[in-house]
Amino acid sequence: MNNLVLAAIEKYNMISTGDRVVVALSGGADSVSLLDALCSLKEKYNLTIYAAHLNHNLRGEEAERDENFCKILCKNYEVELFIKSIDIHTLANEQKISEELCGRNERYKFFDELSVRLNAKIATAHSASDNAETLIYNIARGSSVRGLSAIPPKRGRIIRPLIEVSRAQIEEYCKQKGLAFVTDSTNLTDDYTRNRIRHSVMGTLRDINPQLEQSVSQLSESAREVTDYLNKQAQAALDKCKTQFGFSCKMLLQLDTAVLKHSLVLLCERTAKLTPEHRHIELMIKILNNGGAVNLSSKFIAVSKQGIFRIISVNDNEEFKPVSVSENFSINYNGKIYSITKQNSNKENKNSVSIDSIDKGAVFRTRKEGDKFTYPQRKVTKPLRKVLNEMKIPSEQRDNLLVLAIYNTILWCENIGVSEDGKNDSDKELNIKIESEV
Amino acid sequence: MNNLVLAAIEKYNMISTGDRVVVALSGGADSVSLLDALCSLKEKYNLTIYAAHLNHNLRGEEAERDENFCKILCKNYEVELFIKSIDIHTLANEQKISEELCGRNERYKFFDELSVRLNAKIATAHSASDNAETLIYNIARGSSVRGLSAIPPKRGRIIRPLIEVSRAQIEEYCKQKGLAFVTDSTNLTDDYTRNRIRHSVMGTLRDINPQLEQSVSQLSESAREVTDYLNKQAQAALDKCKTQFGFSCKMLLQLDTAVLKHSLVLLCERTAKLTPEHRHIELMIKILNNGGAVNLSSKFIAVSKQGIFRIISVNDNEEFKPVSVSENFSINYNGKIYSITKQNSNKENKNSVSIDSIDKGAVFRTRKEGDKFTYPQRKVTKPLRKVLNEMKIPSEQRDNLLVLAIYNTILWCENIGVSEDGKNDSDKELNIKIESEV
Incomplete structure (x- = not known):
């Protein structure tokens, strides 16, 4: 497994010499393996490693058990552990969101705080299996090529060194190295749909290809590269098509379809801070040809008039005070x-x-x-x-x-x-x- | 359903006025609906419609039943039917291939012959559900972004007017219009894996999104557009990087990753008539940087030497006779x-x-x-x-x-x-x- 971790770290440039890294530690097999793998790379990269555990207080004794497990684990690895305890059940009720979402929000908030305070990167234990499940889930819900990027190996200060390792490889690693772990309670709080993808869909697909996770990782990588390239081409296209009051319909329509659609997505994201649906994109292309308007949301419309296309905010009576x-x-x-x-x-x-x-x-x-x-x-x-x-x-x-x-x-x-x-x-x-x- | 068929025909420019179209007719719900839908568009496009049925002789009486059913059906629609009868079981044994593959080969051979003889297009009944299954199957086996194009709506003389209609919509259409059909024997000869994808995987994904087929069709469309664009950019890149004896490594390495990889795929397909695996692409990029050679197959190697990259055929003692x-x-x-x-x-x-x-x-x-x-x-x-x-x-x-x-x-x-x-x-x-x- 360590070879795969090292290959991913180098390929995606996750770690530089002298880095400080906070491992997001639940105590489950994934995050325990991550901690172990990073500790074994401590000397090579001259790393300072920390760990962070959020106690969700969701499962009574189990939550206590997990917290204590993490304490002992970090003591053994001589890694400083930061613990925060939040009553997710009550907080989720207050915020009227699911416990799963609330837990995720609070975890990332906690990690972000630590990242700033310690001037450190955050390492999460997402695996190639998590990536494959997310990719299939995205396809099911309706995704463009961009959505196949699934879980990015690196995003801001977050790095994911296990992103090219499958769950089976992680379990094998724990077995080989005799690593103890607790049952990751976040798995248990996963919703019904996720579990069906994980168990029924992935099982069938793995029958077809035992190297499923590796194949899907390669697809995600290819989707990321294609998306990066399209972003660049779309930005260049928008710069070229820009006129004083908007974008030239004629010039937009001369673009290759893939670039045109990507440009419209970029424009919506930047101007209206929304990702347009497939039908919105189709309608925008229609009005580029024939003129007209498309309601993108309650606050924004796309308008094509006199050969000029623009996205404008609907004037919702919010007056400018002199x-x-x-x-x-x-x-x-x-x-x-x-x-x-x-x-x-x-x-x-x-x-x-x-x-x-x-x-x-x-x-x-x-x-x-x-x-x-x-x-x-x-x-x-x-x-x-x-x-x-x-x-x-x-x-x-x-x-x-x-x-x-x-x-x-x-x-x-x-x-x-x-x-x-x-x-x-x-x-x-x-x-x-x-x-x-x- | 007819609206979806018409939309797909127009979007992909499948049919022109005065076209002659051969419907690939098994007698199953899909192909019966296709025949019915095309007959209803006969006047609009001034079509001449034929049908073609290959009797695989695989299931004794069932095969006879299907053939007879097609005869009666075509008589009702006043459509000329061409029938060919082949002993697929014996032929597959002779050719040492599966009955499924042999059946497909013979079907397309028969359709191609008719297409040339009648100067006609071939319409097959592939649906959005077939497309979604193929896409998931391709992902499982390991696919690049290109493989997400799945089943193309149009390829050469073949058109697929049902490609944006789901199997459920086809069944609903049969029910509404009171269309009779036989159980499509090709479904039964589908292999075990296909059936598990069709029944177990698709069911779970459809629970997440009842409009699954539509969403996947949109993904396929987006993948096709992206692939078309990358093909164009890769071709331009190859033209630019070409030198007298091969391609400039330095110039290839300056390309965006997505374009570089796509260019290498094009080059392998054209020069060596093979689609390189992911690891071959990675290795080729490595030798662009450091020099060296990569075995692409028993017949072809990629070589990078003195800053020049080329794919050459291994000289397998096949001498040129003066x-x-x-x-x-x-x-x-x-x-x-x-x-x-x-x-x-x-x-x-x-x-x-x-x-x-x-x-x-x-x-x-x-x-x-x-x-x-x-x-x-x-x-x-x-x-x-x-x-x-x-x-x-x-x-x-x-x-x-x-x-x-x-x-x-x-x-x-x-x-x-x-x-x-x-x-x-x-x-x-x-x-x-x-x-x-x-």
């Missing part, structure tokens, strides 16, 4: 950061506003009826509504634009720039910069 | 086509040889000890061995090169060109062109 302008401040609104800085004058910059506006009581706000804008060159004054029309700014975006105004007089408007009234006439100015939050 | 040169002939050797044509003289072409060589009795052969080559410009004569050395032609490729020679005198050598002795001095010449067979 704020007085001041030097060096920044505000957050609608996924964008507006920052104001004092700078030397630069007449070319259409987002530079006279510093006098502070004294004159200008405010940042969204547009309202009666707003008037004077073109800086032509010196013609028009209702802001007409100006936005002439600039072809999409109607659903107009209510989300910020303006800088004194009463009805617009000094500056987002996407349009400074007006005649806001123009700078000293050698200092306010510069308004707008950045996307993501 | 042939006399003549006008307008072509020969096949070692995956390449050598063609000789008479042309007007072009002194620039290093593969143009004096037309006199025909009369002088020149032959095409591989090199042998004692071969001598005279450089055309320098007029220095050297052993061919030394010339190949100077040209840095990899040693393992030298025995596969063809030369044009009179006794020991080389007139022309592949990759080097014409010698002083072969040079053209009339206004006609022989032009030797070498193309890759694939």
